[in-house]
Amino acid sequence: MTDPGSFEHRVRQEAMRWLTVRTNDGQDEISSQDLLDFAIDGEPFRLLDAQRGIRKPAAFAAALAIRTTYTSPSQERPYDDNVGADGLLRYKWRGIDPDHPENRSLREAMRLELPLIWFFGVGPGVYRPVFPVFLLWEEAASHQFVIDPDVARGLVAKNSPVEEHLRRYILRETKQRLHQPVFRATVLRVYQKRCAVCALGHTVLLDAAHIIPDRHEEGIASVTNGLAMCKIHHAAFDNLILGITPDLIVQIRPDLLDEKDGPMLQHGLKERHGERLMVIPNARAERPNADLLARAYQRFKTA
Known part of the structure; x- marks a missing residue:
């Protein structure tokens, strides 16, 4: 964990509080332009990078946010962030190089058990923020991390089978915390x-x-x-x-x-x-x- 008094810790906490207010407690989406309004200590602070899917500010120990861009139903998604057979979500690496700086920043967030913000695209340049989310473990052979919207931490472990009743619970809670809010935001937008x-x-x-x-x-x-x-x-x-x-x-x-x-x-x-x-x-x-x-x-x- 990061020092609770550190700048990095304050940014994570303040960003999540700010997003709660700006999205009407998660009922509304937010545009990439409106995200530029976030500031800390009176100074603008970017929550998303313009081009990168993984946001790690230069002075931070680990990644702050991840992004899944919106893809029209008629298009193929560039990254396949999906649910595994165990009911847990996966988030793809940046490329296939395990030592890419963005992948290392996610690995460090996982090691430190830091909360991240997942900006899930519901339209071009429009996002439904989901937070906090945590990285549970890494599946290097598939170039991905296992991601959890604060549902399964402490209940599952790598390489341990997930019992059916627990899998159903994880799926149900994940729907409520991720899929349903993203679905609502996408449908209301169109x-x-x-x-x-x-x-x-x-x-x-x-x-x-x-x-x-x-x-x-x-x-x-x-x-x-x-x-x-x-x-x-x-x-x-x-x-x-x-x-x-x-x-x-x-x-x-x-x-x-x-x-x-x-x-x-x-x-x-x-x-x-x-x-x-x-x-x-x-x-x-x-x-x-x-x-x-x-x-x-x-x-x-x-x-």
Whole structure:
């Protein structure tokens, strides 16, 4: 561990506190431009390097931050940061040289058990910060580190089998701390922070809805399996009151169309029947996957 009174220790703590405030306790993303606003002792301090994925300030003992750049669903990712069979995340080295300075800086952060910030790309130049994260061990043959969003430390060890109940726990907690916030930030960005069904633009009332639930094998945490929805329309979608056709037309369950109730049913649901989604992503590659919509719509029709 670093000295709690050191400049490096203060930067880590202050940066995480600042990010908590600037991202509304993790509800909002932050741009690379806005990250330039961070300062300590009245002086600007970079949390990201302009070109490098691993940020190690010159005076620091170890890396401060890592980055995963956003990749459109139609493009291949330059680095494959994925979940292993044990439920733990992996973060790739810079290149394949173990002695590259950036790889050494991560190794030192691992040795000192230092917290890092993971800037996960949710759009071009836009990030969802995840912190603190820790490096558990290194897998040199695969050119990667095992990374943990403060879930598995003290519960797992290198080369020790992870029991199934523990693997499920790690996966569940990792989804909550990394995948779900990143999924939400990505989906809300491409829908311009508006409900796809009604165009409501109050972020606190919006969810990132899965077309195919994430508990299913097809329920991938990809923007193409997501829809930005207000909480009413999200609940209606999940409970098969509202369906969306593969060509993005809203359908309301037939029995509700005949029902008489208050203004929410009339204006919020019945009047959307047969109408096209009000908000769709500009980039075609980020729009809902038609096959996933077809599966969800079939389930809606047979409910």
